[in-house]
Amino acid sequence: MQSAGGVTTPKKLQGKVALVTASTEGIGLAIARRLGHDGARVLLSSRKQQNVDRAVQDLRNEGLEVEGTVCHVGNREDREKLIETAVQRFGGIDILVSNAAVNPFAGSILESNEEVWDKILDVNVKATFLLVKLAVPKMQERGGGSIVIVSSVAGFTPFPTLGPYSVSKTALLGLTKALAPELSPLNIRVNCLAPGLIRTKFSSALWKNEAVCEHLMSTLGISRIGQPDDCAGAVSFLCSPDASYITGETIVVSGGSHSRL
Numbered sequence: 001m002q003s004a005g006g007v008t009t010p011k012k013l014q015g016k017v018a019l020v021t022a023s024t025e026g027i028g029l030a031i032a033r034r035l036g037h038d039g040a041r042v043l044l045s046s047r048k049q050q051n052v053d054r055a056v057q058d059l060r061n062e063g064l065e066v067e068g069t070v071c072h073v074g075n076r077e078d079r080e081k082l083i084e085t086a087v088q089r090f091g092g093i094d095i096l097v098s099n100a101a102v103n104p105f106a107g108s109i110l111e112s113n114e115e116v117w118d119k120i121l122d123v124n125v126k127a128t129f130l131l132v133k134l135a136v137p138k139m140q141e142r143g144g145g146s147i148v149i150v151s152s153v154a155g156f157t158p159f160p161t162l163g164p165y166s167v168s169k170t171a172l173l174g175l176t177k178a179l180a181p182e183l184s185p186l187n188i189r190v191n192c193l194a195p196g197l198i199r200t201k202f203s204s205a206l207w208k209n210e211a212v213c214e215h216l217m218s219t220l221g222i223s224r225i226g227q228p229d230d231c232a233g234a235v236s237f238l239c240s241p242d243a244s245y246i247t248g249e250t251i252v253v254s255g256g257s258h259s260r261l
């Protein structure tokens with residue numbers, strides 16, 4: 001980056017290697033793009049090779065240094081491959097953004113079954129922890145790092161009809177708090193992002209439903225549905241030296257809905 005005086009100042013994530021799960025569309029892609037524009041080399045991943053290839057090409061076309069690999073975060077071999085790929089292609093890991101999540105169920109929580117709970121807790125919570133566990137030794141090798149876990153405002157106030165998903169997001173608020181003090185002595189910070197309603201494929205059942213959308217809009221302070229880019233700057237900030245004294249915290253990006261719930 002060149003200032004007016006002709007002095008070159010490094011971008012805030014220059015030299016950093018970032019790994020973002022579920023980063024071929026939606027919030028994950030916006031975060032990956034922003035980390036890249038802020039100077040990081042980024043490893044993209046999601047479940048399908050063709051989506052990984054497309055996102056890698058798109059971001060390379062913007063001049064960003066990115067690689068991609070398929071990773072279903074619920075699959076142990078895929079998680080190990082993700083970490084190894086970051087080390088092989090970029091030499092290590094400084095930043096982990098755990099963004100992948102599933103929600104295979106909508107309805108009364110009492111109607112949800114064991115299969116639903118297993119899937120939601122495996123992908124949203126257990127895989128997040130297991131990825132952190134794999135990434136921490138690699139961060140230690142580079143003297144520290146930063147982890148951001150993507151939760152949701154539903155983690156504070158369960159969304160009606162999304163009980164099991166909401167509980168998994170509450171668990172991620174707890175995971176952030178549990179990890180932060182243990183990882184502080186290793187110079188690794190752990191923070192959390194809690195988006196409100198953001199316009200993505202994942203949330204389309206909400207914003208495409210006129211009645212639900214109208215109700216949700218009435219809870220907002222800023223009267224528009226959020227965009228994936230609205231989340232990206234907050235994550236980049238949390239990963240940057242500007243947040244060097246922040247750990248165990250959650251940033252809510254919800255257009256003010258959270259403060260009104």
Ligand SMILES: NC(=O)c1ccc[n+]([C@@H]2O[C@H](COP(=O)([O-])OP(=O)(O)OC[C@H]3O[C@@H](n4cnc5c(N)ncnc54)[C@H](O)[C@@H]3O)[C@@H](O)[C@H]2O)c1
Nearest residue numbers: 022026027072073099100101152195197198200201202203
């Ligand atoms: N969109 C919202 O309104 C909203 C609100 C709060 C929180 N969130 C959270 O933001 C995160 C991203 O959601 P989004 O709205 O951008 O969704 P999205 O539909 O745009 O993207 C979801 C991504 O997750 C990937 N994915 C799903 N299961 C996966 C798995 N097992 N392994 C790897 N990748 C997997 C998909 O391939 C896709 O790329 C999620 O954690 C979600 O819970 C979203």
